[in-house]
Amino acid sequence: MIIIITGASHVGKTVLAQRLLETMHYPYLSIDHLKMGLIRSGHTALTPDDDDELTGYLWPIVSEMIKTAVENRQNLIVEGCYVPFDWRKDFEEEYLADIRFVCLAMTDAYIDSNFGAIREHCSDVESRFYEFDLDAASVKEDNRKFAEGFRAAGEEVALIDDDYEQATREVAARLSGIIE
Numbered sequence: 001m002i003i004i005i006t007g008a009s010h011v012g013k014t015v016l017a018q019r020l021l022e023t024m025h026y027p028y029l030s031i032d033h034l035k036m037g038l039i040r041s042g043h044t045a046l047t048p049d050d051d052d053e054l055t056g057y058l059w060p061i062v063s064e065m066i067k068t069a070v071e072n073r074q075n076l077i078v079e080g081c082y083v084p085f086d087w088r089k090d091f092e093e094e095y096l097a098d099i100r101f102v103c104l105a106m107t108d109a110y111i112d113s114n115f116g117a118i119r120e121h122c123s124d125v126e127s128r129f130y131e132f133d134l135d136a137a138s139v140k141e142d143n144r145k146f147a148e149g150f151r152a153a154g155e156e157v158a159l160i161d162d163d164y165e166q167a168t169r170e171v172a173a174r175l176s177g178i179i180e
Contacts, residue, residue, distance in 0.1 A: 031080025
């Protein structure tokens with residue numbers, strides 16, 4: 001089984017992927033790690049700030065890695081924000097049968113009530129050295145963009161509106177097959 005977790009920055013994708021890795025023991029692919037490897041090695045002139053261009057650059061590679069994992073009957077957690085809204089078009093039905101997907105998004109009310117905690121926890125799994133200028137308005141805008149785009153594409157969007165821990169536990173249980 002392949003599990004794809006996407007959403008805006010700071011929504012907890014990496015934390016959810018880490019929890020699934022620890023409970024399901026599936027290998028984990030961070031699209032951010034792939035991005036930084038390609039940028040640092042000089043294989044692209046794109047920068048970490050080129051989000052839209054990075055999606056177009058990275059997704060063809062990631063989607064083929066997913067196909068390879070499915071063909072080899074391997075499990076994989078794929079996590080990152082560089083997943084296009086229309087990602088399903090890149091897979092035939094036999095691949096889609098082995099893929100579970102979720103987009104995490106926080107509501108504006110959640111961000112307003114918990115922005116301090118969002119800033120505080122942004123390095124829970126990975127060290128982030130660039131978050132000194134993080135602001136609530138941009139976090140809300142990014143979350144709305146992901147939620148609206150994936151909803152319009154008919155995808156599941158798991159909204160975090162009240163209790164972050166409860167919401168992500170429910171998503172993890174659903175993705176791992178404990179709750180259908």
